[in-house]
Amino acid sequence: GQQVMQIPQYQHVQEGEDFTTYCNSSTTLSNIQWYKQRPGGHPVFLIQLVKSGEVKKQKRLTFQFGEAKKNSSLHITATQTTDVGTYFCAGESGGSNYKLTFGKGTLLTVNP
Amino acid sequence: EAGVAQSPRYKIIEKRQSVAFWCNPISGHATLYWYQQILGQGPKLLIQFQNNGVVDDSQLPKDRFSAERLKGVDSTLKIQPAKLEDSAVYLCASSLVSWGAGVEEQYFGPGTRLTVT
Numbered sequence: 751g752q753q754v755m756q757i758p759q760y761q762h763v764q765e766g767e768d769f770t771t772y773c774n775s776s777t778t779l780s781n782i783q784w785y786k787q788r789p790g791g792h793p794v795f796l797i798q799l800v801k802s803g804e805v806k807k808q809k810r811l812t813f814q815f816g817e818a819k820k821n822s823s824l825h826i827t828a829t830q831t832t833d834v835g836t837y838f839c840a841g842e843s844g845g846s847n848y849k850l851t852f853g854k855g856t857l858l859t860v861n862p
Numbered sequence: 863e864a865g866v867a868q869s870p871r872y873k874i875i876e877k878r879q880s881v882a883f884w885c886n887p888i889s890g891h892a893t894l895y896w897y898q899q900i901l902g903q904g905p906k907l908l909i910q911f912q913n914n915g916v917v918d919d920s921q922l923p924k925d926r927f928s929a930e931r932l933k934g935v936d937s938t939l940k941i942q943p944a945k946l947e948d949s950a951v952y953l954c955a956s957s958l959v960s961w962g963a964g965v966e967e968q969y970f971g972p973g974t975r976l977t978v979t
Contacts, residue, residue, distance in 0.1 A: 754904075783967065793905065794951060795967035838904050848893075849918050850968070852904030 752777050754841045756853035764861050769826040771856035773839035780844040782815060784823045787855070788835040796824075796837075831860050864888065866971035868954050869928070874977045880942035883974045884918075887956030894966060896929055896939050897953040905953055911937065944978045951975050 751778040785793035799815035836855040867886040897905035913934040931937040955968040
């Protein structure tokens with residue numbers, strides 16, 4: 751079945767440093783979503799990417815979808831302590847049930 | 863708008879006991895999902911409903927897990943009998959997806975943390 755892999759598993763940064771997490775799928779995706787889960791919380795939707803090569807920005811967050819639609823990345827510029835949490839990508843490979851497969855996530859911690 | 867409601871928030875049971883979780887999705891959301899999230903991992907889809915019909919239950923351990931969504935609104939997930947490896951957070955999510963429109967964002971509830979001893 752479809753597998754979605756994320757690296758790194760953990761990332762610790764100093765406040766103000768940049769952060770990037772990468773997501774790779776074993777199959778071509780029809781779309782990919784990103785979620786953030788704060789410690790002790792539940793996943794919260796950040797964004798959805800649909801088009802090959804798509805780039806979207808949300809303030810300090812930049813999301814990319816690869817040309818082959820098998821990989822994606824999330825980049826945070828100048829991290830803040832409020833960015834702490836686990837970032838998950840979730841891919842949907844098409845088909846009839848619109849099922850999302852989540853990666854294991856990247857846990858980001860930020861040292862003030 | 864009210865979010866996805868789940869209860870209970872926490873549950874501790876002994877192995878071989880049974881347990882049930884309840885979820886009330888956001889009003890008007892046709893699709894409802896149950897996920898299992900083991901510590902340190904991403905959510906794993908157990909079952910997906912479109913209204914009151916099952917769309918995907920390929921990863922649901924059907925020998926011990928069951929779920930229903932009567933009337934296409936709230937849903938219950940049951941485990942009987944529980945095993946130690948069922949210790950996890952059980953997340954319910956809902957989305958507005960209209961069939962044929964593709965995947966839309968999912969709204970997650972706070973989850974139920976299950977500990978099996």
